[in-house]
Amino acid sequence: MKLTPYLNFNGQCREAFKFYEQALGGKVNFMMTWGEMPGAEEFPAETHKLIMHATLNVGNEVLMGSDSPPGRYENPKGLNVSIHVKDAAEGKRIFGALADKGNVTMPFDKTFWSPGFGMCVDRFGIPWMVNTEGEAGGNP
Numbered sequence: 001m002k003l004t005p006y007l008n009f010n011g012q013c014r015e016a017f018k019f020y021e022q023a024l025g026g027k028v029n030f031m032m033t034w035g036e037m038p039g040a041e042e043f044p045a046e047t048h049k050l051i052m053h054a055t056l057n058v059g060n061e062v063l064m065g066s067d068s069p070p071g072r073y074e075n076p077k078g079l080n081v082s083i084h085v086k087d088a089a090e091g092k093r094i095f096g097a098l099a100d101k102g103n104v105t106m107p108f109d110k111t112f113w114s115p116g117f118g119m120c121v122d123r124f125g126i127p128w129m130v131n132t133e134g135e136a137g138g139n140p
Helices: 013-024 088-099
Strands: 006-009 027-033 051-058 061-067 081-085 103-109 117-121 127-132
Touching: 006 013, 013 027, 013 051, 013 061, 013 088, 081 088, 088 103, 088 117, 088 127
Parallel strands: 006 061, 081 127
Antiparallel strands: 027 051, 051 061, 103 117, 117 127
């Protein structure tokens, strides 16, 4: 079994996935609009430029997402996308990128379990946790 985060956006999926591609060092390998899919004529014209499905590969991991149809988007609740890296400097870089123009809910710093951990909600409304593996006490 493999669990894959699937993110929903309010019309910013394309922008978000291009941003995540840079911030996470991944590659968007699939992106299709509602207007490009079979049967698109059955959907309202305002959906045609929205992303129906996007896939981002980051190493061996996959992040998926789409734009919600107009009027159906809900802010994420009760979840975080959790990133684990080995290097505290890389964790700090990723956290800084995700937090830029977003909201820091816990600054990236050492904790009792990690040399670097932080929490933020990015500019697209997605909550993230960035954790550095290893023993606490290192410099984030």
